[in-house]
Amino acid sequence: MTQNPVPDAPDSDPTRPTALARRLRREILTGVLPPGSPIKERDHAERLGVSRTPLREAVRVLAQEGLVTLRPLRSPVVADPGLAEVLDEIAVLRRLELFGGELACAHATADEIAHIARLAEAVARDHATGDRLDVFDLDMEMHRAIVAAGHNPALARTHGEYLARLWRIRFLSASTRTDAERVLHDHRGMIEALVARDAARMLAHIDSHFDGLTRNVATHFRTEGRERPGGMAEDGP
Amino acid sequence: MTQNPVPDAPDSDPTRPTALARRLRREILTGVLPPGSPIKERDHAERLGVSRTPLREAVRVLAQEGLVTLRPLRSPVVADPGLAEVLDEIAVLRRLELFGGELACAHATADEIAHIARLAEAVARDHATGDRLDVFDLDMEMHRAIVAAGHNPALARTHGEYLARLWRIRFLSASTRTDAERVLHDHRGMIEALVARDAARMLAHIDSHFDGLTRNVATHFRTEGRERPGGMAEDGP
């Protein structure tokens, strides 16, 4: 995401900082490294079989992405954003994706539209199977593809960063199945809008999509989580 | 910008990576390090009186900001974006600032509005004196303040990143004085819109502002620069 010479390469050397960042990112997003847990350089360096230097670099990358929080002279910790922060980020993501959708309606190629449609179909299909994680991954990939179809690399990059930053909370808050039908409806609508080059309709569906997301996240924080960002949830007596 | 415990602190230790990044950033943006010039770690580390490690970190920060380009196993180089890239980034910046202006109209405090108005006045005043660099700095600060008044830290952060990334090209392309009156007019309009909480008017002025910026940048690339991003402009015969 930061720099990649070959986008589809599965990273030849797993000790490279980018690969380390990818691995740590995955561990954070999947909850293996829960929010608030410290990232001690020596421990994780040894665990991943590398020196502190590349691990340090990987941590900085994640810090830039907002997944970990750096504190001067103290261990970096996995970020634990509160409701307000998450809603702010979602609001920005919404604007970025709205812009992306608009651009996509104007500049998407037929191939790109087909690809997006394929992803949407995959989402709908896997949704029936009930595997939430796959559905979620595909959904994210589809949104990424839509923005990518706008042919604005800078926008795609920033949008991707926000997607990554919000991955975990989106996943956690996506448990409610009640709005599944609306999501699929939005997806169908986006595809239709895309093939029709109907930007207004596209924007409406994206808005609807994000309204649902915002609702889910708010519900998630209200019920499950406690909203304070402090989050010292590691060592209960 | 990336992480700062005390926003107003002038950086106590000038050898800290953030300070190094700031210094290198300034050197890049002011043209001391022209686009395309390599950043050799050892040379610059010695020049700035630090080891390679912190300098390396600073370079990574700048790479994330898009000011330098990292190449595997090769010296990082000062980025030299082409017209297309710059226009893409400006388009994103425009959307971010539009969103910020909208939020500012809704949530800005009286103090914040006053601060923004002060900055606008300073821009107008210094504009009369003719010092382009000061005017430009103040102008950027004002735009930053507007977005900050929207009270969305994530938005402010991303907006700030794009501002920094576009600093140099904005400065270079701002040479034309013909549209100075329009800029000041837009500024006045923004302030009025802000005090009136008139989002529509605010957005119109921001749009106008960015139309002018886009025009200037396009002109700059058409006349002065050659548009290819390759940019091996260092060693003439």
Place this chain on the structure above:
DNA sequence: CTCGGACAAATGGTATACCAGAATCATGCG
């Protein structure tokens, strides 16, 4: 004279040693 290859210098990448500040815990005093 030109082109090709091999050697040498340079440079980014990584590992490691060292340093300074912070957190923690033991200890002793109130």
Place this chain on the structure above:
DNA sequence: CGCATGATTCTGGTATACCATTTGTCCGAG
């Protein structure tokens, strides 16, 4: 028994040494 205080340990920050790859150069063959 509780709390302040100092020593110890832990941890991030920095400097440095080492390695792998690249690149520039020089020599020689054609």
